[in-house]
Amino acid sequence: VRAWADVRRESSLMQxxxxxxxxxxxxxxTRKSWLWQHDEPCxxxxxxxxxxxxxxxxxxxxxxxxxxxxxxxxxxxxxxxxVMYHDWRLVPKHEEAAFTAFTPAPPEDAPRxxxxxxxxxAMILAERQKRGDACTEEPMLNLEQTRVHPxxxxxxxxxxxxxxxxxx
Amino acid sequence: MAxxxxxxWFLVARxxxxxxxFLAGERGxxxxxxxxxxxxxxxxxxxxxxxxxxxxxxxxxxxxxxFSSLTISRFVDNISSREEVDHAEYYLYKFxxxxxxxxxxxxxxxxxxxxxxxxxxxxxxxxxxxxxxxxGIFPDNFTFNLLMDYFIKKENYKDALTxxxxxxxxxxxxxxxxxxxxxxxxxxxxxxxxxCSWEEERNFGASLLLPGLKQKNSVGLSSQLYGYALxxxxxxxxxLRAVYHNMPLLWQPGYLDRALQxxxxxxxxxxxxxxxxxxxxxxxxxxxxxxxxxxxxxxxQPQEGEDSRGSEDLVEQLDVEETEQSKLPRYxxxxxxxxxxxxxxxxxxxxxxxxxxxxxxxEQLPTYEAEDIAAYEQKLQQWHLERVHLIRREEEQRERxxxxxxxxxxxxxxx
Numbered sequence: 001v002r003a004w005a006d007v008r009r010e011s012s013l014m015q016x017x018x019x020x021x022x023x024x025x026x027x028x029x030t031r032k033s034w035l036w037q038h039d040e041p042c043x044x045x046x047x048x049x050x051x052x053x054x055x056x057x058x059x060x061x062x063x064x065x066x067x068x069x070x071x072x073x074x075x076x077x078x079x080x081x082x083v084m085y086h087d088w089r090l091v092p093k094h095e096e097a098a099f100t101a102f103t104p105a106p107p108e109d110a111p112r113x114x115x116x117x118x119x120x121x122a123m124i125l126a127e128r129q130k131r132g133d134a135c136t137e138e139p140m141l142n143l144e145q146t147r148v149h150p151x152x153x154x155x156x157x158x159x160x161x162x163x164x165x166x167x168x
Numbered sequence: 169m170a171x172x173x174x175x176x177w178f179l180v181a182r183x184x185x186x187x188x189x190f191l192a193g194e195r196g197x198x199x200x201x202x203x204x205x206x207x208x209x210x211x212x213x214x215x216x217x218x219x220x221x222x223x224x225x226x227x228x229x230x231x232x233x234x235f236s237s238l239t240i241s242r243f244v245d246n247i248s249s250r251e252e253v254d255h256a257e258y259y260l261y262k263f264x265x266x267x268x269x270x271x272x273x274x275x276x277x278x279x280x281x282x283x284x285x286x287x288x289x290x291x292x293x294x295x296x297x298x299x300x301x302x303x304g305i306f307p308d309n310f311t312f313n314l315l316m317d318y319f320i321k322k323e324n325y326k327d328a329l330t331x332x333x334x335x336x337x338x339x340x341x342x343x344x345x346x347x348x349x350x351x352x353x354x355x356x357x358x359x360x361x362x363x364c365s366w367e368e369e370r371n372f373g374a375s376l377l378l379p380g381l382k383q384k385n386s387v388g389l390s391s392q393l394y395g396y397a398l399x400x401x402x403x404x405x406x407x408l409r410a411v412y413h414n415m416p417l418l419w420q421p422g423y424l425d426r427a428l429q430x431x432x433x434x435x436x437x438x439x440x441x442x443x444x445x446x447x448x449x450x451x452x453x454x455x456x457x458x459x460x461x462x463x464x465x466x467x468x469q470p471q472e473g474e475d476s477r478g479s480e481d482l483v484e485q486l487d488v489e490e491t492e493q494s495k496l497p498r499y500x501x502x503x504x505x506x507x508x509x510x511x512x513x514x515x516x517x518x519x520x521x522x523x524x525x526x527x528x529x530x531e532q533l534p535t536y537e538a539e540d541i542a543a544y545e546q547k548l549q550q551w552h553l554e555r556v557h558l559i560r561r562e563e564e565q566r567e568r569x570x571x572x573x574x575x576x577x578x579x580x581x582x583x
Contacts, residue, residue, distance in 0.1 A: 009409060019414075021306030021338055023270060035419070053267050057301050092416040093339045094381050 013088040018058040023049040028091040040070040071102040079157035113140035196321040213245045234266040238558045241276040253289045264304040272304050275551040281311050309343040328353045336375040339416045345536040347379035355522040373398030390444035393430050397451040400424030431506040442517040459496045
């Protein structure tokens with residue numbers, strides 16, 4: 001039910017790009033779902049577009065770009081996923097500076113550490129005892145090391161395609 | 169007896185060096201040097217037979233291979249009559265729907281528009297420009313200026329307005345000469361028109377806003393104000409989505425708020441920027457129209473708005489505590505305060521916007537034109553170099569293909 005309203009209201013990425021010179025190279029595009037979900041700027045900066053020339057209004061195709069999600073910019077060019085979803089918006093040129101302005105929150109000084117769950121803690125202590133390690137320090141889990149992406153972080157497109165092949 | 173005649177001759181003689189703007193009859197805004205097509209005509213072009221190129225393109229298309237951008241540029245270069253303009257349009261459409269559609273060159277687009285204007289096919293040029301999705305025509309600033317000036321000369325302000333809306337859609341208001349010309353066309357049309365549909369209001373608003381943001385003078389500030397006022401009116405009457413969908417505008421609500429912020433900025437800045445009385449009157453009229461007749465507006469809404477407003481209200485106003493409608497009385501108060509403050513500071517310009525723009529054009533356009541012409545000449549040379557490079561690459565590829573073919577034939581003969 002939610003998808004129908006979106007299909008009526010928004011447009012797909014190639015529908016937006018077919019109206020731009022050079023198919024919108026170097027422009028910023030966002031997704032409406034990101035705008036609603038996150039406060040920080042999330043956008044793709046387009047580096048390469050390959051439209052599907054058999055389409056009537058050139059409104060299908062593939063695109064590649066550099067992702068900036070919640071203010072953090074990636075360093076590599078990736079294929080843009082979910083291009084056909086009716087979810088995309090183009091950022092106007094005069095608003096680009098205001099849109100991308102982002103001051104990251106100051107990092108906390110001490111890394112956050114949390115005690116392990118009881119079974120895992122018992123296992124670690126048992127292993128220490130087996131090794132003869134006479135350390136009495138409480139085992140702590142460092143939360144800053146593993147960075148968990150939010151659920152709508154765009155996944156890598158190339159990985160999806162290659163996984164299917166099985167040897168004959 | 170002789171003295172008055174000599175004096176009259178002096179007066180006449182002093183009038184003789186007329187500025188190149190005012191030719192007899194057709195009056196465009198750009199000078200003759202800008203519109204002059206001698207440099208373009210004098211460029212080196214390959215003379216090919218159009219029928220050969222057409223048959224080549226048809227054969228490549230049948231074999232399901234794409235034809236190169238060089239072929240289509242040669243075709244457009246060698247147009248010599250009105251029918252061939254139609255043929256070229258067909259091949260441009262085919263090129264856009266081929267795998268090479270990204271590679272349509274700047275010089276091909278420029279040549280296409282020039283040829284259309286030369287052979288009197290300006291309606292065709294406009295048609296391909298409006299259907300840019302199907303034809304891939306995205307001209308640069310110089311070409312846009314030429315096209316607009318052509319329509320201004322013919323007093324065809326309706327078509328010139330369409331060109332301005334296209335520039336707005338492509339967000340091509342980088343060069344000052346384009347900004348000035350489009351503002352002139354816009355104010356000319358606004359002076360004539362009394363009532364517009366909401367789509368026209370929205371297009372006018374956006375096309376006034378974008379060049380207004382770039383111009384740092386009273387014309388620019390007044391255009392920004394006028395643009396924000398029109399967009400705010402469409403926003404309150406039709407919803408925010410109607411404003412930003414398929415337009416180069418932001419999806420944050422509060423366009424009337426931004427109009428008032430422009431006024432505050434002018435009132436508090438130490439520069440000499442002034443706001444035009446016309447633009448302020450427009451904002452005043454908009455706010456009054458929107459605040460006063462609530463029953464008339466709400467009667468229309470239930471009739472049309474079931475589909476459009478129902479789901480919109482649900483969906484878009486999730487985070488908004490109060491709607492624009494409820495903020496209108498406060499906007500009206502703020503506007504009255506700021507208006508009186510601006511008048512007290514003497515920042516209200518009483519001349520009409522069209523007169524101001526014409527004055528600005530007269531002062532500044534020649535400098536911008538000179539810059540544009542210099543840039544154009546450089547671009548012509550760059551295009552020439554690129555074309556030479558492409559021709560050389562095509563010849564090399566043909567050589568290589570021939571050699572491979574010879575090698576394969578020799579291998580087959582010997583086997």
